[in-house]
Structure formats: C-alpha cells, structure tokens
Amino acid sequence: MLVQQTITEFRGQFRGTVFVPGDAGYEDARKVYNAMIDRKPALIAQCNDAADVIAAVRMAKANTLRVSIRGGGHNAAGLGVCDDGLVIDLSPIRYVRVEPSSRTVRVGAGCRWSDVDHATHAFGLAVPSGIISSTGVAGLTLGGGMGHLTRKYGLTIDSLLAVDMVLADGSFVVASMEQNEDLFWAVRGGGGNFGVVTSFLFEAHPVHTVCAGPMLWNLEDAGVVMKWYREFITQAPEEMNGFFAMMTVPPGPPFPEELRLRKMCAIVWCYQGSTEEANAILRSIRTYRPPAFEHVGSMPFPMLQGMFDGIYPTGLHWYWKADFFNELSDGAIAKHLEHASRLPTWHSTMHLYPMNGKVHRVSESETAFSYRDAVWSEVIVGVDSDPANREKIIQWARAYYDALHPFGAGGAYVNFMMEEGEDRVRATYRGHYARLAAIKAKYDPENFFRVNQNVRPAALGDDDLHVAPH
Numbered sequence: 001m002l003v004q005q006t007i008t009e010f011r012g013q014f015r016g017t018v019f020v021p022g023d024a025g026y027e028d029a030r031k032v033y034n035a036m037i038d039r040k041p042a043l044i045a046q047c048n049d050a051a052d053v054i055a056a057v058r059m060a061k062a063n064t065l066r067v068s069i070r071g072g073g074h075n076a077a078g079l080g081v082c083d084d085g086l087v088i089d090l091s092p093i094r095y096v097r098v099e100p101s102s103r104t105v106r107v108g109a110g111c112r113w114s115d116v117d118h119a120t121h122a123f124g125l126a127v128p129s130g131i132i133s134s135t136g137v138a139g140l141t142l143g144g145g146m147g148h149l150t151r152k153y154g155l156t157i158d159s160l161l162a163v164d165m166v167l168a169d170g171s172f173v174v175a176s177m178e179q180n181e182d183l184f185w186a187v188r189g190g191g192g193n194f195g196v197v198t199s200f201l202f203e204a205h206p207v208h209t210v211c212a213g214p215m216l217w218n219l220e221d222a223g224v225v226m227k228w229y230r231e232f233i234t235q236a237p238e239e240m241n242g243f244f245a246m247m248t249v250p251p252g253p254p255f256p257e258e259l260r261l262r263k264m265c266a267i268v269w270c271y272q273g274s275t276e277e278a279n280a281i282l283r284s285i286r287t288y289r290p291p292a293f294e295h296v297g298s299m300p301f302p303m304l305q306g307m308f309d310g311i312y313p314t315g316l317h318w319y320w321k322a323d324f325f326n327e328l329s330d331g332a333i334a335k336h337l338e339h340a341s342r343l344p345t346w347h348s349t350m351h352l353y354p355m356n357g358k359v360h361r362v363s364e365s366e367t368a369f370s371y372r373d374a375v376w377s378e379v380i381v382g383v384d385s386d387p388a389n390r391e392k393i394i395q396w397a398r399a400y401y402d403a404l405h406p407f408g409a410g411g412a413y414v415n416f417m418m419e420e421g422e423d424r425v426r427a428t429y430r431g432h433y434a435r436l437a438a439i440k441a442k443y444d445p446e447n448f449f450r451v452n453q454n455v456r457p458a459a460l461g462d463d464d465l466h467v468a469p470h
C-alpha cells in the first residue's frame, strides 16, 4: 500500500502523468488492447522521457512495488499492466526520426507501428514489423517481430541497431553491437526481461509501393491450397511474402455479399516489386486453384500495414495459442481443416507466418530468438466482442492447439503466448535459456522486471545455467 506522501513526492519528480485509483483518467489508462484483461494497478506512470522512467524505477524499487512495462498495450496476455503494482507506461514517448542518408530510424518506445510506417514511407523506407499497425513497436520488437517483410528482411530484431535502456537499478545504458553486447543479444528476442527500453534505433529498407492483399478460397479447397502453399512459399522469391489464414469473411466491403460470414481460407500476399512481376509469380495458383475472391493490387506499404486495423479495434476479447513448426505435414493439414470448420466467431482466426528466407540466414547464436530453424510460426486466436463468448473462444483455441501441438517444433513465439508458465518459456528459448538467465542475473538479479514471459535470473551455483561465452 503506497502512502500519500510517497505519491506526492513521486509526482514532484515526474514530468509525465501519474494516475492512482479514483483519478479521472485512471480507468482509461489501465485498459489494454485485450478486453479480457482487467487489472488494477496501484499507480500508472505515463513517462515523458528517460528521466521519468528512471524516477519510476527508483520509486518502485524503494517501495518494493511489482512493475509492468507498457509500450503499445497490445500484448494478448496483458503483460503491459499488473494488479496492485506500478505500470511504467511509455505511450507519451512517441516520436520517429528518420535519417535518410544512413537509412536509420530512431523510434520512441511509446510508438505504434503506424507511426513508424508513416514517417519512413515519406523516404521510401520501411522497418519490418507485424501485420496490424496499431501494435506497439516495443513489445513486438523485443519478442522478435514477424510480418509482411520477414522473408526478405528477417525479423524486426534483425534490423535493430541499438536500444536506450533503463535498468533495474535505475541506471541508463545503451545496448548495441559496440556497447553492452550481451544485453543487446538478450533484448533481441528476450522480451521485457532486462530493463525498460526508452528508444530503438533501426535500420530501414527500401520499401515503397507493394503489390498486396488477400486471396480467398472456399474451405473445401483449403487442403489443396495449403499443400500448394507449403511448397510455394519456401521456394518463392524472398520479395514475395504470404501468410496463410483460416478465417471467416468479414461482414462488409470489399467482400461480396454472398461470401460474407462464410468460413474460408486465405493467403495475404505482399510482393515488393511491380504488379506485373507479382502476377507472373502468382499465376500458378490463379490457374491451379482460382480464388473465390481476391483483393490484390498495388498500394503504398502503409496501406497494407493498416489493412486489418479496422477489423480488429481495441476492446475485443482475445485468447491465443501458438507453436513453431518445421513442416506442414498432411497430418497437420487434416487437423487444420477439422478445427477451421469450427471457427467459433467471425473474428477468430488461425495464421501461419512463413519464417524462411532472411530469418534462416541469420545465425541462431546471433540473437536470443531461438527458433531460426522453424519454417512456420502459427497462432490460433479466439476473438470476440462479447464477453459472454469467453469460454467458447478459449475452448476452441485450446482444442485447435492440442490437435496441432504434436506436429510442432516444441516452443512458440513469445509474442503469441498467453501466461503459460515457466516450462513453456523454457521450451521457447530452449538452448538460449541458460544464457538469457545468466544475462538476467547480471542486469536484473532480483527479477525486478518479472511481468513478462519471465526468464528467472540464474542463481550462483545453478549448474544447469552455466553458459559458455559466445
């Protein structure tokens, strides 16, 4: 329980906004993207700058408060917010500075990807991110980051050059290949375990207009299309990205009325090049199994990035399950067909993101992301606007996951997981867990930052946690 004097003193050192329960704005400030999450922090500190973050960390430490770190607030497990503790909310730190001559971008830790896409597009550049532009830069990057540019440019962390961070003792550091190299290795996949990132420095890539959009097929064709896709996407030019989806057609334009609310499968393409080249590459599927509907065409990259934002606004109820896969076997495809036919609500979906190309060319030892050999990242998401459907979407996602998990590689992408316990986190970091735990022990020995997919600090003498230097 915080005493009034502590809060008053903290407000005095702080330039941003502080909310405690009962304040006007507290209720809005504690809400996150997933409406299933309903946590009541003791204090929310919306930080204006690194100095505010330092003050917040020191205050939490002095008062032994639990701390969560919030970037864009999109984490499905709600890890940006905590009960009874302090939320270090970076949302006011929202700036993007593009340096076109070096093709680098400095991004404040409160940015959404739409901020970055907007700023970089003016220079014909982009940073690889995800598929929904309202997602936070911070959480997505620290977990790895996969989306429309993954096959060509790799994970988001493969374009990360440096971070500014506030550590658990309140000190400020830069982590990069030149400074605090171990910390830089850890934050590239290790999530929010090591400190509060206040800014990111990215390399940007020449991306401007893309030929992109979804192709849809009836569910009866899904098996054939999936088998075609598993061969195609592992051999296609890396400029061509396409993620596979089991979905229900949204009830509005551009979808034709006769298809609306029908369960279908889809591939969402993104080709970095001309429409003519894209058409030549996609001719094989258009002739082999013509889609029932398609909305593929030339568009500015930010338009693709925001294409699904309207379908998935803040405030829906979400439940996720995920796995990595090395192959998409006939047996796995049969299970996909079975569970896709039971999509419980029209927002619910299953996505398979391809992870080959550049992701595989970066050595596994280079970053903390430990599944570079995986070919697919699967996420099964039960989503609905009605809280009454909570159990329905959870049960569907779990049953789908249980059926596919035996075909999987063992772990899952941390950013697609709910709070699933230490075994799941260990499975996800597998051979890298020991090194992460050792780095955690160096930078956060008391596990001050533990509201995350937590890596516990290696205890001195923990035999299983001794690591060979890389």
Ligand SMILES: Cc1cc2nc3c(=O)[nH]c(=O)nc-3n(C[C@H](O)[C@H](O)[C@H](O)COP(=O)(O)OP(=O)(O)OC[C@H]3O[C@@H](n4cnc5c(N)ncnc54)[C@H](O)[C@@H]3O)c2cc1C
Pocket: 032, 033, 068, 069, 070, 071, 072, 073, 074, 075, 076, 078, 079, 080, 081, 090, 109, 129, 130, 131, 132, 135, 136, 137, 138, 139, 140, 141, 142, 143, 144, 145, 146, 147, 191, 192, 193, 195, 196, 197, 198, 312, 415, 416, 451, 452, 453
């Ligand atoms: C609709 C939707 C679509 C998505 N699509 C994709 C996708 O295409 N590709 C993909 O890779 N992921 C995707 N994700 C997953 C996304 O990467 C994670 O949910 C991620 O955690 C969101 O980051 P955030 O900053 O918005 O989250 P928050 O909830 O704000 O934070 C999540 C966690 O990240 C850490 N964190 C956040 N900010 C900081 C910081 N400044 N310093 C240190 N740690 C921090 C903390 O551990 C925190 O608990 C999607 C999520 C949603 C909801």
